[in-house]
Amino acid sequence: MSARTVKLHEIANARSGDKGNRLNIALVCRDPAHYSAIARQVTAEAAGAAFAHRKPSRVVRYDLPKLAAFNFVLDDVLEGGVNASLGLDGHGKSLSFLLLDLPVEIES
Numbered sequence: 001m002s003a004r005t006v007k008l009h010e011i012a013n014a015r016s017g018d019k020g021n022r023l024n025i026a027l028v029c030r031d032p033a034h035y036s037a038i039a040r041q042v043t044a045e046a047a048g049a050a051f052a053h054r055k056p057s058r059v060v061r062y063d064l065p066k067l068a069a070f071n072f073v074l075d076d077v078l079e080g081g082v083n084a085s086l087g088l089d090g091h092g093k094s095l096s097f098l099l100l101d102l103p104v105e106i107e108s
Contacts (some may be wrong), residue, residue, distance in 0.1 A: 001107045008104050012038060014096035018078055023051075025096050032068035037106045039063065039070070041101070047072050050098050054063040072099065 004036045008027075017026040027042065029035050048059040054077040062071040077095075 003105050004108045005105050006105050007100065008038070008042065008102045009097075011101035011104065011106065012100065014100050016094070016096035021076050021078045023056075023072075023074040023077045023095055025074070025099055027070045027072065027096075027099065029068040034104075034106055036067045037067065038104060040048055041068070041104050044072070045098055046102060047074065049097075050102055063068060 011031065012027055012029050013026055014027045016023060018024070025047075027038070029038060044059040044061040047061065048056055051059070051074055053076075054072040057076040058074070060073045064070060064075070073079075
C-alpha cells in the first residue's frame with residue numbers, strides 16, 4: 001500500500017465549544033480504519049501547534065477508541081471566555097476548523 005496526505009477534514013468531523021476560557025474539540029473519524037493514523041499524527045502537541053497563535057497554557061487529548069474519536073481540551077485560548085472576549089466567536093464554535101486543516105498521512 002502507498003500513503004497519501006490529506007487534510008484532516010477529509011477523513012474526520014469535529015465540533016467545538018467552550019467552557020469558560022477552555023476550548024473543547026470533539027474529533028470523530030468518518031471511517032474507524034483511520035483512527036490509528038489520526039492517533040499517531042494528531043497529538044496534543046500537534047493540536048497545540050495549530051493553536052499556537054492563541055497561546056494555549058495546556059492541551060490534553062482524550063482518546064475514545066470505541067467511538068473512533070478524540071476529545072481535545074485547550075486551556076486559555078478563548079481570550080477570557082464568552083463573557084470577557086470581544087472576539088466574534090466567543091464560544092469557539094468555529095475553531096475546530098483550525099484542527100481540521102492539519103495534514104494527515106493515510107494509507108491509500
